[in-house]
Amino acid sequence: MSLPTAPFYETIEALRQVLPLDIPADVAMSRFFRDRPKLGSHDRGFIAESVFGVLRHKRQLDRICAPEATPKRLLLAFLARRGGLNLREFEAVTNEQERQWLGQVKGFKAEQFSLGETAELPDWVVAELAAAGQSSEAILTLGQALARPAPLDLRVNTLKARRDEVLERLRQDGLTVEPTPYSPHGLRVQGKPALNRHPLFNEGAFEVQDEGSQLLGLLLAPRRGEMVADFCAGAGGKTLLLGMLMNSSGRLYAFDVSEKRLANLKPRLARSGLSNVQPQRIEHENDSRIKRLAGKLDRVLVDAPCSGLGTLRRNPDLKFRQSVQSVDELNQKQRSILAAAARLVKIGGRLVYATCSILPRENEAIVAEFLASHPQFELVPVSSVLAEQKIALEQDDYLQLTPQQHGCDGFFAAVLTRRS
């Protein structure tokens, strides 16, 4: 069977729009599909999977296609090596010369790749992980796990439904669903079903949220009636979980500098049924509007802006959109936001610093520096917090989640307590 021509050429056009990498790939793809409302779901699936597949394997594909990594050659090489197609299937979309080249592409040996290419990670990331003591084998395993597509994780809103009820209902709808291994509120769905039109979603019985992200919220462990802040709330993935853990009582401030992200929180809040959340846009982390809360909050979560390299399964383009310099800038923000958020915590209160990064300098290094300059705070081993929460997950001082070990995105978190 020959490769269907129309979706093949549409994919090349999609790659032309995505590959400049000047905007996030998912934004570029939404625009691409919006401009082509007549595309059928099968073709849309082929195009999206091929574009994201090229991004996931772009380091190796660039090397194979050098010196001419055009969208067409990248796509051909991806389909030949990853799509399991034989040369005859390319007849309708290639000439004789291209098919000869594809023969060489298929024969390209894995030993010819560098560590960064085999791991599908930028060389600067490999260098940072190696400098932090990770072996080549560990870097390879991590990179390859981050290059695989992610499943769809949901968080059940226990204010509206029980996890087993939602599980049963989704199974009745023909979906393959399992409870997540660590989060007591999570479900893992295979494939990519469009659940945002599901009646249970509209009723607020579940939200889409990676299990790792759920665990970060569980580390903050807010209680009913407390005063809590989600300092970098964004569109509220963790806010909604925290509000649920508080049983919609007390007060939960959702701060963020981005009006747009906070606006995306609004419909989610409406579905969730929570009434304890107060979203507030702030100008920056030292905004005078938050100063009045100094020393008053029981718990503060800092889900810091970061490189996002732990989420490469979902956002493979991020590895080409981040750099040593962008992480330098993020490091400055992370230090400053953590210091500002810490001022809100009362004596005896809890502060959680979290990222979805795999880089030690966005994680342990920020926490170590903070502790050195804030002797009033001390580290609470994550192992003890998990034990209190009855979550059977082995960790040491920090929460360090990786796709290869835990099946979720890469996350980091540290729990701190203010003792004086």
Ligand SMILES: C[S@@+](CC[C@H](N)C(=O)[O-])C[C@H]1O[C@@H](n2cnc3c(N)ncnc32)[C@H](O)[C@@H]1O
């Ligand atoms: C990792 S994202 C948060 C994701 C969100 N917590 C969730 O679970 O969906 C980091 C957020 O920090 C916000 N941010 C950046 N600079 C900030 C600042 N100075 N103060 C507060 N939030 C900030 C960004 O707008 C972004 O929404």
